Amino acid sequence: MATAPELPCHAAATSFDAAQAVVRANCAPLGIEWVALAKAGRRILAADAVARIDSPRRDSAAMDGFAVRSQDLTSDFTRLVLRAESVAGGAVPPALLADTAIRVSTGAPMPAGADRVVMHEHARVEGGHIIVPHVSGKPHVRPRASDFAQGTALLPAGTRIDPRAMVVAAAADIEKLPVWRQPRLRVLVNGDELVPPGCAVQDCDTIPDSLSEALLLMARQWGAKPLGALRVMDRVDELRATARMALEDTDVIVIAGGASDGHRDLVRAALTPLGLRMRFAGVAMKPGKPVWYGMIGGIHVLGLPGNPTAALTTARLFLAPMICALSGAGFDHALRWSERRLLHDVPAGSDRDQFLCAVADRTSDGVIIIARQEASAQMMLARADLLVERRAGADPAAAGASVRCLPF
Numbered sequence: 001m002a003t004a005p006e007l008p009c010h011a012a013a014t015s016f017d018a019a020q021a022v023v024r025a026n027c028a029p030l031g032i033e034w035v036a037l038a039k040a041g042r043r044i045l046a047a048d049a050v051a052r053i054d055s056p057r058r059d060s061a062a063m064d065g066f067a068v069r070s071q072d073l074t075s076d077f078t079r080l081v082l083r084a085e086s087v088a089g090g091a092v093p094p095a096l097l098a099d100t101a102i103r104v105s106t107g108a109p110m111p112a113g114a115d116r117v118v119m120h121e122h123a124r125v126e127g128g129h130i131i132v133p134h135v136s137g138k139p140h141v142r143p144r145a146s147d148f149a150q151g152t153a154l155l156p157a158g159t160r161i162d163p164r165a166m167v168v169a170a171a172a173d174i175e176k177l178p179v180w181r182q183p184r185l186r187v188l189v190n191g192d193e194l195v196p197p198g199c200a201v202q203d204c205d206t207i208p209d210s211l212s213e214a215l216l217l218m219a220r221q222w223g224a225k226p227l228g229a230l231r232v233m234d235r236v237d238e239l240r241a242t243a244r245m246a247l248e249d250t251d252v253i254v255i256a257g258g259a260s261d262g263h264r265d266l267v268r269a270a271l272t273p274l275g276l277r278m279r280f281a282g283v284a285m286k287p288g289k290p291v292w293y294g295m296i297g298g299i300h301v302l303g304l305p306g307n308p309t310a311a312l313t314t315a316r317l318f319l320a321p322m323i324c325a326l327s328g329a330g331f332d333h334a335l336r337w338s339e340r341r342l343l344h345d346v347p348a349g350s351d352r353d354q355f356l357c358a359v360a361d362r363t364s365d366g367v368i369i370i371a372r373q374e375a376s377a378q379m380m381l382a383r384a385d386l387l388v389e390r391r392a393g394a395d396p397a398a399a400g401a402s403v404r405c406l407p408f
C-alpha cells in the first residue's frame with residue numbers, strides 16, 4: 001500500500017471513495033478466539049455453529065394430554081385404560097399397549113407405539129380410564145430431530161450472536177463458540193480547552209469534551225472493545241507519550257482534533273517518531289475534510305476533525321466500517337445505504353462529496369435534510385438519525401427525488 005503524498009490536508013487530495021477503499025484494503029479480521037456462550041453476545045461467529053444433539057432428542061408430546069394409538073380410536077367415545085405418566089425430563093415410558101393411554105406433559109417423551117396426543121381438554125378422566133372422542137387433525141407429536149438433527153450447521157460463520165442466535169446455539173448444546181476477536185480501541189482527544197463534561201460550567205475558557213464518550217459508544221455499537229478515552233493538551237510530547245501508552249494494548253487508536261493543517265503538524269510530529277505511516281490525509285468530503293488515516297506497525301490510527309459533527313460523520317463513515325472489517329462482520333456491514341424520497345427541494349451539490357445530517361420521516365419513506373449544516377454544530381445531532389449523501393457536482397434535486405441515506 002502506497003503512503004499518502006505529503007500534501008496539506010486542505011488540499012483534500014483523496015476522494016471519499018478512494019479513502020474508504022484504502023481503509024477497506026487495510027482491515028482484515030484480527031483473529032479467532034473461543035468464548036463461553038455467556039460471553040458470546042454480539043460477537044461474530046468465525047465458523048459455522050453445528051448442532052451437537054438432535055432436537056427434540058426423542059419423539060415428544062407437543063401438548064399436555066394423553067398419548068394414544070390412533071388405531072384404538074374406533075368410535076366417537078373410545079374408552080382407554082390410563083396407565084403410567086410421562087413428563088418432560090423423565091425416562092421414556094414403556095411401549096403403549098392396545099386400548100391404553102398414558103398421561104403426557106408438553107415435551108415429555110412419547111411411548112413407543114403411540115402416534116398421537118389427545119389434548120387433556122378434549123378427553124374426560126373417569127377413574128382409571130379416559131373417554132376420548134374421535135379425533136383427527138394434528139397428532140401433536142414432535143418427532144425426534146424434526147427441528148434439527150445432530151451435525152446440522154445451524155448458524156453460518158459471519159452470524160452476529162443476537163438473542164435469536166443465542167437460543168439456537170444453546171439449543172444445539174454448544175458451550176463455547178469460535179468468534180472473531182474484537183478490535184480493542186482507544187480514543188485520544190486533544191485540545192487545551194477540553195474538560196470532562198460537568199466541569200466546564202466553572203470556567204468559561206473551557207468547553208466540555210463532547211466526543212470521547214460518543215466515539216467510545218459508537219465503537220461499542222459496531223463491535224469494538226472500547227478501552228477508554230485519554231484527553232491530552234495540545235503538546236507534542238504529551239500527545240506522543242499518551243499515544244505510546246495507547247499503542248501497547250490497542251488495535252485501533254482514534255484521535256479527535258488537531259486534524260487540520262495547523263494542528264496536523266503537531267499530531268504528525270508526535271506520531272512520526274512512533275512509526276506512523278500515513279495512508280491518506282485530507283479527503284474531498286464535507287464535513288470532514290481533515291480526516292486522516294495511518295498505521296503504526298499493525299495498529300490502525302484514524303484522525304478525526306475536532307468539529308463534533310464532522311468528527312461523528314467521519315467516524316460513522318470510516319470508523320464503523322473499519323471496526324466491522326476487523327471484527328469479522330465485513331466492511332460493508334456498516335454501510336447499508338438505502339433510498340429515501342426528499343420531502344423538499346435541495347440545491348446543487350458542492351465541489352466535495354457531502355454527507356448531510358437529516359431526519360427520517362416516521363410515516364413515509366421521506367427524508368428531511370436539516371437546514372443549517374455546520375461541522376461545529378452539536379444540537380442538530382439530537383435529531384439527525386440519517387446521513388444523506390450528495391455527491392460532488394450533483395444537480396439540484398426536487399422534492400420527491402430519491403437520495404441515498406445511511407442510518408447515522
Ligand SMILES: Nc1nc2c(c(=O)[nH]1)N[C@H]1C(S)=C(S)[C@@H](COP(=O)(O)OP(=O)(O)OC[C@H]3O[C@@H](n4cnc5c(N)ncnc54)[C@H](O)[C@@H]3O)O[C@H]1N2
Pocket residue numbers: 009010189190191193194207208209210211212256257258259260261263264287288289290304305306307308310375376
Ligand atoms: N486554515 C484552516 N483552518 C481550518 C481548516 C483548514 O483546512 N484550514 N479546516 C477546518 C475544518 S474543515 C475543520 S473540521 C476543523 C478541524 O480542526 P481540527 O481537527 O484541527 O480540530 P481542532 O482545531 O482541535 O478543533 C476544532 C474545533 O472542534 C472543537 N473540538 C475539538 N475536539 C473536541 C471535543 N473532543 N469535544 C468538543 N469539541 C471539540 C474545538 O474546540 C474547536 O472548536 O478545522 C477547520 N479549520
Ligand code: MOO
Pocket residue numbers: 285286287288289290305307310311375376
Ligand atoms: O470539514 Mo470540517 O470537517 O467541515 O468542519
